[in-house]
Amino acid sequence: MNVNFTLNGEQKSIEVEPDTPLLWILRDELSLTGTKFGCGKAQCGACTIHFNGNATRSCVMPISAVIGAEITTIEGVTSAAADALMAAWKKHDVPQCGFCQSGQMMSAINLLTRNPSPSDDEIDAGMSGNLCRCATYTRIKKAIREASDNLGERA
Amino acid sequence: MIGQLPFTQYTASQGMSRRGFLKVTGGLSGGLLVAMHLPLAKLAMAEIDSVTGKQTAAPNAFIEISYDNTVTVMIKHLEMGQGAFTGLAVLAAEELDADWSQMKARHAPSNTELYKNLNFGIQGVGGSTGLSNSYDQMRKAGATCRAMLVNAAADKWGISHELISVTRGTISRLDTGASLTFGDLAEAAAKLSPPEDVKLKSPSEFVLIGTKLPKLDTAEKSTGAAIFTQDIKLENMRYAMVAHPPLFGAKLRSFDDTAAKAVSGVLDVKPIPSGVAVIAKNTHAALKGKNALKIDWDTSSAETRSSAALFDEYRAKVDTLGATAASTGDVEKALKNAEETHEFTFEFPFLAHTPMETLDAVIRINSDDTVDAWLGSQLQTVDQGTIAGVVGVDPTRVNLTTMISGGSFGRRAQPDSGFAAEAAHVAKTQPKGTPVKLMWTREDDLQGGRYRPLTVHRFEGAIDNEGNISAWDHAIATQSIVAGSPFEGMIQNGIDPTSIEGAQAPCYELNDFRMTLHTMENKVPVLWWRSVGHTHTAYAVEVMMDYLLEKAGKDPFKGRMALMKEHPRDKGVLKAVYALSQKGTPAKDSARGIAVHRSFGSYVAQVAEVIRDSDGLPKVTKVWCAVDCGLAVNPDIVKAQMEGGIGFGLSSILHEEVSLGDGGAVSQTNFDTYQLLRINEMPEIEVVIVQTENPPTGVGEPGLPPIGPAVANGWRRLTGQMVTTLPMVPAITKMNQEA
Numbered sequence: 001m002n003v004n005f006t007l008n009g010e011q012k013s014i015e016v017e018p019d020t021p022l023l024w025i026l027r028d029e030l031s032l033t034g035t036k037f038g039c040g041k042a043q044c045g046a047c048t049i050h051f052n053g054n055a056t057r058s059c060v061m062p063i064s065a066v067i068g069a070e071i072t073t074i075e076g077v078t079s080a081a082a083d084a085l086m087a088a089w090k091k092h093d094v095p096q097c098g099f100c101q102s103g104q105m106m107s108a109i110n111l112l113t114r115n116p117s118p119s120d121d122e123i124d125a126g127m128s129g130n131l132c133r134c135a136t137y138t139r140i141k142k143a144i145r146e147a148s149d150n151l152g153e154r155a
Numbered sequence: 156m157i158g159q160l161p162f163t164q165y166t167a168s169q170g171m172s173r174r175g176f177l178k179v180t181g182g183l184s185g186g187l188l189v190a191m192h193l194p195l196a197k198l199a200m201a202e203i204d205s206v207t208g209k210q211t212a213a214p215n216a217f218i219e220i221s222y223d224n225t226v227t228v229m230i231k232h233l234e235m236g237q238g239a240f241t242g243l244a245v246l247a248a249e250e251l252d253a254d255w256s257q258m259k260a261r262h263a264p265s266n267t268e269l270y271k272n273l274n275f276g277i278q279g280v281g282g283s284t285g286l287s288n289s290y291d292q293m294r295k296a297g298a299t300c301r302a303m304l305v306n307a308a309a310d311k312w313g314i315s316h317e318l319i320s321v322t323r324g325t326i327s328r329l330d331t332g333a334s335l336t337f338g339d340l341a342e343a344a345a346k347l348s349p350p351e352d353v354k355l356k357s358p359s360e361f362v363l364i365g366t367k368l369p370k371l372d373t374a375e376k377s378t379g380a381a382i383f384t385q386d387i388k389l390e391n392m393r394y395a396m397v398a399h400p401p402l403f404g405a406k407l408r409s410f411d412d413t414a415a416k417a418v419s420g421v422l423d424v425k426p427i428p429s430g431v432a433v434i435a436k437n438t439h440a441a442l443k444g445k446n447a448l449k450i451d452w453d454t455s456s457a458e459t460r461s462s463a464a465l466f467d468e469y470r471a472k473v474d475t476l477g478a479t480a481a482s483t484g485d486v487e488k489a490l491k492n493a494e495e496t497h498e499f500t501f502e503f504p505f506l507a508h509t510p511m512e513t514l515d516a517v518i519r520i521n522s523d524d525t526v527d528a529w530l531g532s533q534l535q536t537v538d539q540g541t542i543a544g545v546v547g548v549d550p551t552r553v554n555l556t557t558m559i560s561g562g563s564f565g566r567r568a569q570p571d572s573g574f575a576a577e578a579a580h581v582a583k584t585q586p587k588g589t590p591v592k593l594m595w596t597r598e599d600d601l602q603g604g605r606y607r608p609l610t611v612h613r614f615e616g617a618i619d620n621e622g623n624i625s626a627w628d629h630a631i632a633t634q635s636i637v638a639g640s641p642f643e644g645m646i647q648n649g650i651d652p653t654s655i656e657g658a659q660a661p662c663y664e665l666n667d668f669r670m671t672l673h674t675m676e677n678k679v680p681v682l683w684w685r686s687v688g689h690t691h692t693a694y695a696v697e698v699m700m701d702y703l704l705e706k707a708g709k710d711p712f713k714g715r716m717a718l719m720k721e722h723p724r725d726k727g728v729l730k731a732v733y734a735l736s737q738k739g740t741p742a743k744d745s746a747r748g749i750a751v752h753r754s755f756g757s758y759v760a761q762v763a764e765v766i767r768d769s770d771g772l773p774k775v776t777k778v779w780c781a782v783d784c785g786l787a788v789n790p791d792i793v794k795a796q797m798e799g800g801i802g803f804g805l806s807s808i809l810h811e812e813v814s815l816g817d818g819g820a821v822s823q824t825n826f827d828t829y830q831l832l833r834i835n836e837m838p839e840i841e842v843v844i845v846q847t848e849n850p851p852t853g854v855g856e857p858g859l860p861p862i863g864p865a866v867a868n869g870w871r872r873l874t875g876q877m878v879t880t881l882p883m884v885p886a887i888t889k890m891n892q893e894a
Contacts, residue, residue: 033386034379043826074379089377097236098376099511099561124835135802137837
C-alpha cells in the first residue's frame with residue numbers, strides 16, 4: 001500500500017506492506033538507523049520515536065497506522081529540551097554501550113517537553129519503559145535533572 | 156567518529172579490503188601510523204596511496220596521526236560499553252603528550268599477531284583484561300610515536316631533540332619558542348625508524364591518566380549516529396533470520412517452506428546446521444517468513460529435563476563429596492567438634508546476558524574467495540578462524556571488521572564461535588558477492604542458550620565454643636563453561652576454574668576449610684556471563700559468612716576485618732566502604748548489608764541499604780561502593796562500571812531466571828517474561844576509588860559480585876529472611892505467602 005506521512009518535517013510517500021512495523025520502514029527502507037530494534041514487543045523502548053508528539057514504540061506500530069501522522073526520530077529532533085538533554089548526556093557521559101540511548105533520549109525529550117521540571121518519581125514514570133542493560137540509569141536521572149534545571153533557567 | 160564508518164560510506168565502499176578500509180577511514184590519505192607491537196623492529200612498511208601518491212598508513216599499528224592533526228588510536232578490543240575506546244586511547248595519549256581534544260579511536264583490524272590480548276595469546280577480550288593487558292603496550296606505542304615526532308622536529312629545525320618539548324599536542328623548540336603540531340610533522344615522522352627503546356613516564360608525571368576525561372564515543376551514542384552491526388546496510392544486502400530448535404540438542408528432521416516462500420519479500424529458505432534460514436529483502440519479510448515455517452524437529456537426543464529436575468539432581472549431588480579444589484586443616488573433624496553447625500543450600504538459575512543489541516553479523520563471501528565479515532566480536536581470532544573454516548578458506552582471507560556492540564557481557568565471546576559459524580553458514584547459502592545480515596530476535600536470544608550455568612552450592616559452617624568460625628565446608632555443583640571448547644586447557648586436575656573462582660581462596664582466615672566441586676552435565680549450552688563464577692560464589696560465600704558472623708555474635712564489618720589477615724587490599728576497600736556509608740543518614744525502616752569480593756584482580760566492597768516496599772519485597776535505596784583496581788586510569792569510567800555492575804547484578808538477583816519447563820523448553824521468551832531492572836528500581840550509588848600503587852586491573856566485571864550478598868545480608872537483617880534461592884523477588888514472594 002502507499003503510505004504518506006511526515007518524517008522529521010519532510011513529506012514521505014512510500015509503497016510498503018501494510019503490516020510492516022514503522023521501525024523496519026525507518027531502518028531498512030529509509031536508512032534512519034538511530035531507532036533500534038531491541039525486543040519487537042514494546043518491552044524495551046530502544047525503538048522509541050515521537051508519533052504526533054508522543055513517545056511511541058515503533059516496533060509494534062504498523063505502517064498503516066502512520067498514514068497522515070507526524071513522525072520524529074532521533075535524527076530529526078530539534079527543541080530546547082533536546083538540546084539541553086544532549087548537552088547533559090555529554091556532560092555526564094551517560095552512554096556505555098549506547099544501543100538503548102536513542103530510545104532513552106526520545107523518552108526523555110517527551111518527558112521534559114510535557115513536564116519541564118519532573119520530580120524523581122515522575123522521571124521514573126516517564127523513563128521506566130526504556131531498558132538499559134548497562135544500567136546507566138543513575139546518570140540518565142542526573143542528566144534529566146540537570147537538563148530540567150538548565151531549561152528552567154533559560155525560561 | 157567512534158571508529159565505525161558512516162552509513163553512507165558503507166554503501167559506497169564495495170571492496171572493503173584492508174586497503175579500501177584504510178582509504179575510506181583514513182580519509183586524509185594517511186599520515187604517521189606506527190606499528191608498536193613488540194618487537195618494535197618489526198615495523199610494518201608504510202604504503203604509498205595509489206590515489207594521492209602520498210605515503211599512507213601501514214595497517215599494522217596502534218596510532219595514526221593525520222595531517223589534520225587528529226590522533227586515531229586503533230583499539231584491539233571490542234568496545235561493548237566498558238569504555239575500551241576511551242580507556243586505551245588515554246594510555247597512548249598520555250605518553251604521546253597529546254591534547255585530549257585531538258584524540259579519536261577506532262577498532263583495529265583483526266590480526267592475531269599484532270592485536271592479540273597479551274594475556275590470552277589471541278585477539279580477544281574477557282575477564283576484565285582489556286585495559287590491564289594494554290597498559291604497557293599502549294603507553295609504549297604513544298611514547299614511540301612521540302619520540303618519532305620529536306626526531307622529525309629536530310631534523311626540521313636542525314637542533315638537538317633535547318631542545319624540544321611536547322605539551323598537549325604542541326611541539327615547541329625551547330630556544331625560539333616556535334611550535335609545530337603533530338599533523339605538521341606526520342609525514343616526516345613516518346619516514347623515520349622508530350626508536351628501539353623508549354622511556355615511559357612514572358605515574359607522578361601523568362597528566363591525563365587518572366583524570367576525568369570526556370569519553371570519545373558519548374556524542375555519537377547520544378544522538379543515534381553511532382553505527383552498530385544492526386545498522387549496517389550494504390548494496391544488494393539480504394536479511395536473514397534463522398529458526399532454531401525448540402529444545403537444546405534437537406535436530407532438524409524436515410521442513411515445509413511453502414508458506415514462508417509465499418511471504419512477499421522472502422527470497423530463499425535454506426537448511427543450515429543450526430536450523431532453517433530465511434533470507435529476504437528486508438528484516439520484516441525475514442521475520443514473517445521465519446514465523447511461517449513448518450518444521451519437524453528430531454528431539455530424540457534433546458535435553459528434556461526441567462530446571463526443577465536439574466535442581467533436584469544437583470542438590471542430591473552436593474550432599475556427596477566432590478573433587479577437592481582447595482583444602483586446609485581438617486574440616487570434618489572441626490565440624491564434629493563444633494559447638495554449633497549451620498547448613499544451607501543455595502540455588503542459582505540459568506541467566507541470559509540479553510545485551511540490548513541481539514546477536515547479529517554481516518558476512519559477504521566474495522567471488523575471489525575472500526570474506527568480509529562485520530560483527531561485534533569479543534574473540535576476533537576465534538570468530539575469524541571459525542568463519543574461515545565454514546567457508547573453507549584460510550583465516551587470512553577473512554577480513555573481520557569489529558563493530559561496536561550494544562552490550563555483550565560475555566555473549567559475544569563464544570569459545571566455539573557458534574554464532575559466527577551460523578552467520579557464515581547462512582552467507583554460504585547465498586550467491587557470492589551478496590552481503591547477508593543475520594539478526595537474532597529477542598526470542599532467539601533468550602531461548603538460544605549460552606547461559607550462566609544453573610548452580611547449586613551447599614555450605615556447612617561451624618562455630619566453636621569461643622564464638623569463632625571453626626569450619627567451612629563448601630560444595631558446588633555446576634556445569635563447566637570451558638569443557639569441550641578451545642579453552643578446555645583451563646581445566647586443571649578436573650577443576651574448571653570458572654566454576655569455583657571466588658570460592659576456593661576467600662579473603663578470610665579459615666583454618667579448617669574445604670571447597671569441592673561436582674562438574675555436572677546437561678545439554679544446555681553455557682557461557683561466561685559478566686563476572687562468570689563470581690556471580691554465584693560471591694553470593695554464597697558472603698551470605699554464609701554474614702550469617703555465621705551473626706550467629707557468632709559478631710558485627711558484620713568488624714567480624715570480617717578480624718578474619719582477614721594477609722589481605723590488605725580486601726581490608727582497604729571494606730574499611731573505605733564502611734566509612735563512606737557511615738556518612739549517610741539511614742532511610743526510614745531500612746537495614747544495611749555489607750559484602751566484599753575480589754575478582755579479576757580488583758577488589759570491591761559494597762554496602763546496600765534495603766527497605767521493605769509496600770508489596771513486601773526488597774527495595775534497594777542506596778549503595779555505597781569502594782573499589783581498588785590499582786591505578787585508576789579513567790576514574791569516571793571506573794565509577795561508571797561500578798554503577799553498571801551494581802545495576803546488572805541487582806537486576807539478576809532480584810528478577811532474572813531462565814527456566815526450563817517440563818519437557819525441557821525454555822519458559823521465557825522476551826522482556827515481559829525475563830524481567831530486567833528498570834530505572835525506578837535503580838538505587839542511588841556512591842563510589843569511592845581506593846588508590847593503591849598497583850598496576851591497573853579490570854573494572855568491567857568486579858563491580859557486580861558484591862551487590863547480591865550485600866542486598867541479601869541487609870534484607871536478612873531487616874526481615875530475618877535468609878534468601879538462598881535466586882532470584883529474590885519470586886523467592887521472597889513465596890516466603891511471604893508461606894509466612
